[in-house]
Amino acid sequence: MWDRLFVDCHAVTMVHANGNPMGVQRDAAIGVQDGRIVRVGKRTELAGFRAAEVVPLNGAWVTPGLIDCHTHLVFGGNRSAEHAMRRAGASYEDIARAGGGIVSTVAATRASGATDLIASARKRLHALMAGGCTTVEIKSGYGLDPASEIRMLNTARALGNSEAVRIVPTLLALHALPADYAARRDEYVDQVIDELIPAVARLKLATAVDAFCETIAFTPAETDRLFDAATAHGLKVKLHAEQLSNSGGAALAAKYDALSADHLEHVDEDGIAAMADAGTIAVLLPGAFYALQETRKPPVDLLRAYGVRMAIATDCNPGTSPLLSPTLAMNMAATLFGLTPDECLAGMTINAARALGIDADVGSLAPGKAADLCAWDIADPAELAYWIGLPGPVRRVVAGRDA
CATH class of the missing domain: 2.30.40.10 (Urease, subunit C, domain 1)
Incomplete structure (x- = not known):
């Protein structure tokens, strides 16, 4: 029976x-x-x-x-004041000079007690669950030191243990350069590679390692070093790639058989061909495209032509995609990027599962x-x-x- x-x-x-x-x-x-x-x-x-x-x-x-395969759900505070500043005409540089941007989220995250950090993340998680999510990926990345990054991953684990949802934790190991390492980039990357990745692998706190490969973040060479270390410790990789410029991130991700390359507004045909060969999933993030009022769209037709599977995610984060509805992400993917309704549903089910490497179990x-x-x-x-x-x-x- x-x-x-x-x-x-x-x-x-x-x-x-x-x-x-x-x-x-x-x-x-x-x-x-x-x-x-x-x-x-x-x-x-x-x-x-x-x-x-x-x-x-x-x-x-x-x-x-539904599966939200790209979120930054755990963070302290919020950046609603920056939204108001942007509407009043402030530039990214203006906001940064006023103490905003990722620096403010890092400070708020480090200052948040464990109870506050999990409580605020739980509210956002409940919104995604109410919208139909049964699996949610959660990235670290707002700690920027080993202890704080591990605390974020432990928060993600606690959420998964206390809620009726599957949580997939990802170590966003290279997200931004801490201010106190501005003149010591190599030292920071060394610390991530030599201390953070081994600790996370040993504690089994994440299943994959991510990075932000971009002109305002980390270089392909730094990302290459990171991915070497991640794979050596048995961790899968994924990448924030080609969001603001073409840095060759998609091809770099494919070189390591990455689970996914995410954003991809500026990806070129060579990068797409490499992704197709590697089976790397393209994760499209229309919430960030919308919130940043971008005009260059991911090349959906070219992704289709090469047979690259497309997933969709909210990219929920405090600065560039404060999006808490999976079905709205699907609507945005259809309206802004031209995906069909079938592609949208596949993008938040089976292809999202593939982007997390869990399609044998869900999706x-x-x-x-x-x-x-x-x-x-x-x-x-x-x-x-x-x-x-x-x-x-x-x-x-x-x-x-x-x-």
Whole structure:
């Protein structure tokens, strides 16, 4: 006997079959046992199976639980004052001179007590969960010293242990250069490589290492050193690449078989070709594009032409993407970047799972996978990328249980 049988629903399984790329199954039923999916099929096909609980979904559309594969969810304070300054005409340099920018977030994060840090992150996490997320990646990166970065990762772990959501922690090892290392860049990179990465690997606090490879952040050579160290310690890599300029970050990420390269507004064809060869996922972040009022879009047509899979994420962070709605991120990807509704849903399910290296466990509705799913009160799955301000799912299920 199964634990649960979800009936009276339609399913978007995200399993390509028989010319049906989204794996749409009308009049579906989904069997769950021990937190895992055991069968997905037509209700008539599963009519002979018994379950301890039969759950009618009243004609809802069921999708895999949404996956936000790029967030900076743990930080102290916020930067709403900077938003007001930008609206009044202040430049990035003006804000930095006034003590704003990432420096202010680093200071607020270091000053936050453990209780405050987890409480503020929990509020943001709850918003993503209410929007349909069952898996959320959380990066460090606002500590800028080993102890503070480890504290951020421990906060992410605590959230995962106390909430009905899967947390995937990422060490954003090279995010910004601390002010006290302005004249000692090599020393800072050495500290990250020699102290931080070994400690995080030993404590198993993260599954991947990230960096911000950009003219205002870290060079390809510094990123190359970082990725050498990460892979030597058994950690996967991913990269903030080509957001503001083309630094060759996408090709560098592909060289290390990176899980993903994220942003990509300025990526060129060589970088895309390298990503295609490596199977690196392109993570598109329309929230940052919107908040920064950028005009150069990621080359979506070229990504399609090379067969590079595209994921979508909120990039929730205090400075450049204060976005807390996964479905709004999907709408932005459709409206601003031209993705189709099908691409948007794949971008926050199966392709987002691939961007985190967890697609064997989540991201689609298939036998053997975790029973993470959302039931939506919609008439068609395209509505998920259509509505602006769509309410969350009517039912969110994690490991087979209502959450």
